[in-house]
Amino acid sequence: MSSQPSVNVARLTYLLVCEAAGFAIALSTRGVERGVPMWMGLLGGLLVAGFFILVETMIRGFSLRGFSTATFGLCVGLFCAWLLTRVQFSALIEPAFRDKDRTPLEQAEFDLLVNTLKLAFDVTLFASFGFIGVVLALRSSRDDFAFIIPYVRFRQDASSGQPIVLDPEAVMDGRVPAILRAGFLHGRLIVPRFVLEELQTLAHSPSAAHRQRGERGLASLEQMRTAKDLQVTIHESNGAAANATLNSRLLETTRLLGARLMTSDDTLSKVAKLQNVPALNIQELVDALKPVVAVGERLRIALVRPGKEEHQAVGYLADGTMIVVNHAVQKIGSSVDVLVISTLQTSAGTMIFAEAA
Numbered sequence: 001m002s003s004q005p006s007v008n009v010a011r012l013t014y015l016l017v018c019e020a021a022g023f024a025i026a027l028s029t030r031g032v033e034r035g036v037p038m039w040m041g042l043l044g045g046l047l048v049a050g051f052f053i054l055v056e057t058m059i060r061g062f063s064l065r066g067f068s069t070a071t072f073g074l075c076v077g078l079f080c081a082w083l084l085t086r087v088q089f090s091a092l093i094e095p096a097f098r099d100k101d102r103t104p105l106e107q108a109e110f111d112l113l114v115n116t117l118k119l120a121f122d123v124t125l126f127a128s129f130g131f132i133g134v135v136l137a138l139r140s141s142r143d144d145f146a147f148i149i150p151y152v153r154f155r156q157d158a159s160s161g162q163p164i165v166l167d168p169e170a171v172m173d174g175r176v177p178a179i180l181r182a183g184f185l186h187g188r189l190i191v192p193r194f195v196l197e198e199l200q201t202l203a204h205s206p207s208a209a210h211r212q213r214g215e216r217g218l219a220s221l222e223q224m225r226t227a228k229d230l231q232v233t234i235h236e237s238n239g240a241a242a243n244a245t246l247n248s249r250l251l252e253t254t255r256l257l258g259a260r261l262m263t264s265d266d267t268l269s270k271v272a273k274l275q276n277v278p279a280l281n282i283q284e285l286v287d288a289l290k291p292v293v294a295v296g297e298r299l300r301i302a303l304v305r306p307g308k309e310e311h312q313a314v315g316y317l318a319d320g321t322m323i324v325v326n327h328a329v330q331k332i333g334s335s336v337d338v339l340v341i342s343t344l345q346t347s348a349g350t351m352i353f354a355e356a357a
Contacts, residue, residue, distance in 0.1 A: 011053050018049035070134045077133020081126045163188045163233075163259040164280065167250050168198050170262045172217035173282055177224055185280070187260070188231040191221060192253050196234060198246060251277050290319050293352055295340050302335045303328060323352045331356070 022045025026038045164187045170176055171191065179185050199221070202214025225232045235253065244252075247268050254261045260278040263269055272279035293299070301315035301323055313328040315338075325338050338354035345351075 011056075014053070015046075015049040018045040021045055022048075066138065069137045069140075073133040073135070073137025074130050075133070076137070077129040077131070078126055080133070081129035084125060084129075085122055162278070163190050163257060165190045165192065165235075165250065165254045165257065165259045165261050166195065167261065167263040167265065167268065168195055168202070168217060168246075169264045169268075170282060171195065171199065171221050172213050173264050174216070174220045175282060176220075176262065177227060177230060179282075179285070180230060188233060189224065190233050190235050190257065190259060192235045192250070194246065194249055196221070247271065251275060254278075286319075287349075290321060290350070291317070293317075293321070293340055293343065293350075295342060297340045298337060298357060299323070299340065299354070300335055300337050301325075303332045306332065321350055321352060323354055325354050325356055328356045 019042055022041035022043070023038070024041075025044075026041025164185075166176065166189055176189070180187075180189075199214050199217040202210045203218055205211045205214060221232070224230050235257070250261060250268070251272055253259075254272070254277050255275075260280055261268075261272050262280040262282065263272075264282040266281065266283060269279045269281040269284070299317075301317065303313040303315045303325060305314050306312065306329055307314045307324050309326075311327045311329050313325045313332050315323045315325065317323065323338065323340075325336070328336060328338075337357040339357045340352055340354050342353045343350055344353070
């Protein structure tokens with residue numbers, strides 16, 4: 001993006017060019033009767049430059065991408081208008097108003113009126129469809145263009161990865177921005193409108209727990225949208241039928257967009273994989289990043305509380321994995337070296353048993 005000093009230099013250069021053009025026009029008419037005065041040429045160049053600089057200032061937030069999008073919408077609108085003009089409505093209506101008793105002069109006036117109305121109709125038709133095409137294109141996202149031009153999707157996949165659709169659990173989790181910033185995952189984040197409505201419903205729930213989760217999700221979404229290094233889009237599609245479940249609508253939207261679904265719901269992740277919808281489970285990522293502790297490995301941990309048995313003490317690894325140390329209850333509150341003797345996989349994670357070294 002051009003800096004402000006560079007833009008000011010371009011404006012000044014354009015102003016000087018317009019002034020030079022006005023001066024040249026006035027100078028070229030000096031030998032002609034009623035030629036353009038010098039001051040009028042300079043004033044005309046100043047007015048022209050001022051007008052276009054004003055227009056440039058008004059469209060300051062209009063980028064080259066927006067211009068190309070608007071151009072595409074304009075072409076689509078003009079093409080639709082051209083198709084309608086091929087119907088030749090005037091040829092169908094005109095015979096009904098023809099009168100054989102008209103004089104040649106009256107007939108000429110009638111033909112002029114018909115041609116004028118036809119021209120006005122065509123101009124209005126092209127202008128209206130062009131305007132509608134531009135507005136619809138500017139309101140649409142790149143995902144919407146993928147339905148019309150698959151190349152847009154291919155270019156996007158090659159440069160930034162497939163888009164990622166977030167479910168309510170992923171939004172409320174709050175770890176999605178950190179995962180993308182780590183560089184292990186790329187792609188634009190998409191939040192369907194019905195997911196946003198689900199978060200709003202939770203935020204207004206009479207249950208304090210649900211209300212807190214909904215508010216946390218809305219706050220997390222706002223942080224992602226304002227972050228300059230993340231691309232977040234609120235997608236207007238409602239997915240499947242309005243009476244379908246939230247999970248069904250999520251899967252349908254993800255499939256239509258050719259995206260990946262990010263969630264921390266194990267059930268939704270399994271259903272997505274059964275339906276051949278790419279799913280990214282945050283919990284599976286967390287489990288994959290947990291360090292593998294082997295039997296016979298020595299560790300140093302801080303013992304923080306007693307275990308189930310009278311002689312046991314409990315400590316935790318940095319990732320939250322619980323370690324139960326036998327015959328170490330007297331050492332609670334201190335850090336000790338332990339020797340891993342066994343591991344147990346549970347629904348809550350891995351539990352490690354150790355002996356004081």
